[in-house]
Amino acid sequence: MRIHVGSQVNHPELQRVGTVVDIHTNPACLLRQLVVEWDDGEIEELEELEFGPLED
Incomplete structure (x- = not known):
């Protein structure tokens, strides 16, 4: 699923969680x-x- 405003994401290198x-x-x-x-x-x-990878 494509990332959108409000999505929870994990930092690609560090152990961090954030919100778009x-x-x-x-x-x-x-x-x-x-x-x-x-x-x-x-x-x-x-x-x-x-x-x-990008997803539509």
């Missing part, structure tokens, strides 16, 4: 950037590809 709070699409390549708020309150922007 916003999604931006890069118009040049149509890849999505996810804005994730981690459980510790930190906010980070990561490419959707970092969470595994």
